[in-house]
Amino acid sequence: MPSAARAFTRRDSLLFVVSLVLSLVALGLPPHLRQPVAAALRRSVLAPLVSLQRSAELTHEAWRTREQRQEARDSVALRAMRFTDVENENAHLRRLLGLGRQLQWGFVPAEVMRAPGGAEPYAITLSAGANAGIAPYSPIVAPNGLVGMVRTVDPSMSIGIMFAHPDFRASAMSEDGSAFGIVAAHQGSDPERFLLELRGVPVRNSLAPGTLIVTSGLGGVYPRGIPLGTVLGELKTAEVWERTYLLRPTVTPVDLSSVMVLLPRRVTAGVAPVWATGRGVDSAVRSIVHAGDSLARAAVAERPPESGVERAAVPVPVTRDTARHDAPSRTPAVRPPADSGRRDTTRRETARRDTTRREAPHDTARRDTTRRDTTRRDTTRSASARPDSARLGSSQPTGARRDSGGAATTVPHDSLTASTRDSIPSRLP
Amino acid sequence: MRGWDTVRLAFVFVLLLVLHFTIRPLLGWRVEPDFLIIGVLLVAIRVRPGTAALVGFVTGLMVDSLALEHFGAVALATSIVAFSASWLKAVFFADDVVLNAFFFFLGKWALDILLVLIAHRALGGDAVMQVLVWSPLAAMMTALAGLAAIVILRPVLSRSVT
Numbered sequence: 330m331p332s333a334a335r336a337f338t339r340r341d342s343l344l345f346v347v348s349l350v351l352s353l354v355a356l357g358l359p360p361h362l363r364q365p366v367a368a369a370l371r372r373s374v375l376a377p378l379v380s381l382q383r384s385a386e387l388t389h390e391a392w393r394t395r396e397q398r399q400e401a402r403d404s405v406a407l408r409a410m411r412f413t414d415v416e417n418e419n420a421h422l423r424r425l426l427g428l429g430r431q432l433q434w435g436f437v438p439a440e441v442m443r444a445p446g447g448a449e450p451y452a453i454t455l456s457a458g459a460n461a462g463i464a465p466y467s468p469i470v471a472p473n474g475l476v477g478m479v480r481t482v483d484p485s486m487s488i489g490i491m492f493a494h495p496d497f498r499a500s501a502m503s504e505d506g507s508a509f510g511i512v513a514a515h516q517g518s519d520p521e522r523f524l525l526e527l528r529g530v531p532v533r534n535s536l537a538p539g540t541l542i543v544t545s546g547l548g549g550v551y552p553r554g555i556p557l558g559t560v561l562g563e564l565k566t567a568e569v570w571e572r573t574y575l576l577r578p579t580v581t582p583v584d585l586s587s588v589m590v591l592l593p594r595r596v597t598a599g600v601a602p603v604w605a606t607g608r609g610v611d612s613a614v615r616s617i618v619h620a621g622d623s624l625a626r627a628a629v630a631e632r633p634p635e636s637g638v639e640r641a642a643v644p645v646p647v648t649r650d651t652a653r654h655d656a657p658s659r660t661p662a663v664r665p666p667a668d669s670g671r672r673d674t675t676r677r678e679t680a681r682r683d684t685t686r687r688e689a690p691h692d693t694a695r696r697d698t699t700r701r702d703t704t705r706r707d708t709t710r711s712a713s714a715r716p717d718s719a720r721l722g723s724s725q726p727t728g729a730r731r732d733s734g735g736a737a738t739t740v741p742h743d744s745l746t747a748s749t750r751d752s753i754p755s756r757l758p
Numbered sequence: 759m760r761g762w763d764t765v766r767l768a769f770v771f772v773l774l775l776v777l778h779f780t781i782r783p784l785l786g787w788r789v790e791p792d793f794l795i796i797g798v799l800l801v802a803i804r805v806r807p808g809t810a811a812l813v814g815f816v817t818g819l820m821v822d823s824l825a826l827e828h829f830g831a832v833a834l835a836t837s838i839v840a841f842s843a844s845w846l847k848a849v850f851f852a853d854d855v856v857l858n859a860f861f862f863f864l865g866k867w868a869l870d871i872l873l874v875l876i877a878h879r880a881l882g883g884d885a886v887m888q889v890l891v892w893s894p895l896a897a898m899m900t901a902l903a904g905l906a907a908i909v910i911l912r913p914v915l916s917r918s919v920t
Contacts (some may be wrong), residue, residue: 338806338808340806340808341806341807341808341809341811341841342808343808344807344808344809344811344812345807345808345811345837345841347812348811348812348814348815348833348837348841349811349834349837349838351815351830351833352815352818352819352830352831352833352834352837353830353834354830355819355822355829355830355833355834356828356829356830356831356834356876357830358829358830363829366823366829367822367823367824367829368823370819370820370823371823371824374820375820375823375824378775378776378779379779379824381776381779381780382779382780382783384780385779385780385781385782385783385784386783386784388784389783389784389785389786393786
């Protein structure tokens, strides 16, 4: 076998042995002899290779840095997107708080658990039910206006329909009360699907684009004064004795995440001052934003109870007598301070009050110079109902503290004595 | 081996040497191909065993000069591996791509085992893990890289076969 013979020639064996011996010698070299040899190799043969290795490592580092920066950029972008969502949600919740502050009692806050767009796009599931006091046909409202009404109520949840539902109907009127009609879903093609129609407006009543349409309170389902939409224009129909107007709803369906459900007693009492011009909610939102600031909150905590925030929390009672109806508070809903009489009567009174206020010239003058909520409070509340009046009788400061509505109060209801509650007179109608 | 073949073989060896110092740092993997052993083995199976041992020794000494301790350990291990590879190639007369890859695998694994034994690069359980897990993985990666090198450099190496 010639190759095998070649493999075992003496020269090969000698070279192999030399390599082994040299390697063993290198292994046994003391450090002061080893280092010069290694350094000589590094500075001569290996210098270009080490330089190449350094360049490669720099390239690898640059690549890794680029990836890390890309990841950081992506995460920052993702965080920014989330921040926008959180900001929007925060603004929405603040507006909802503003609405709650304006309503003060007789409502249940609820989360919309299933957003529109599912199998039944115009129905919404709410996270509150009969345990919270919700009843069928309770109006669902948002800071901007009417959302819909509750149809089915379970103990812990309820299902409602939105204004875009084909079954939705609401008796409506223009803000100045000059025209009445029925608001229903437009049911147009996709881009116009969420628009509304104001039907049955008499021919003699013409509405200009931009006119605000609110609930009229007729029919007993929706209280008067909840915004429904603004007039976009008149629709041409075959009817010659009535007009139909196309409305843009005040509530955007995609923004529905948290809503308020009005309880029956609140519906009876009316909500007209809350959305009177929309400025009431806005001013309450501004006060909440202001109170949300930590410095402002600290300053408020140090001030006496009649500070702005607490004054905003003072309820606007609608009682006609001092007889209190302390319903067992089995629900988190904010209860009215007193029971009223028949629904029809109360609603009529509420409507009358609104009309009177709207026509009063001095009220209009004040609206230009002061906040609407302040004006309304001053004009409708009796002297004793104002925060200042609480100092007359006892150290218990305000009427808000005697109110059973715990959500807007600053002192628990049970901390007030019966005498204190009785000493606070009822407000003017 | 003719002179022109020697030049081409030297070119391939230098190329693999450069790849060893550029590709490995660029990849930064836990298991890396050893282009140095590929180069040594490619040379070893084309030269006489004594020459292969000498090439292994020089190459190993270069690597040793970059280490702080155990100067000569890599040289010793590479000499043994190169001589063995050249002797096995001479005995079995095989010139097959798969067999070459197997050579690379065995050569890299043997080199790592020798380094663990000579230079004590790992001790105890780490040594077992190195020998039985990481070294075979690195050897496999080296075999794959060597296979790719043979396929790519076939036009250069084909006439170098003795």
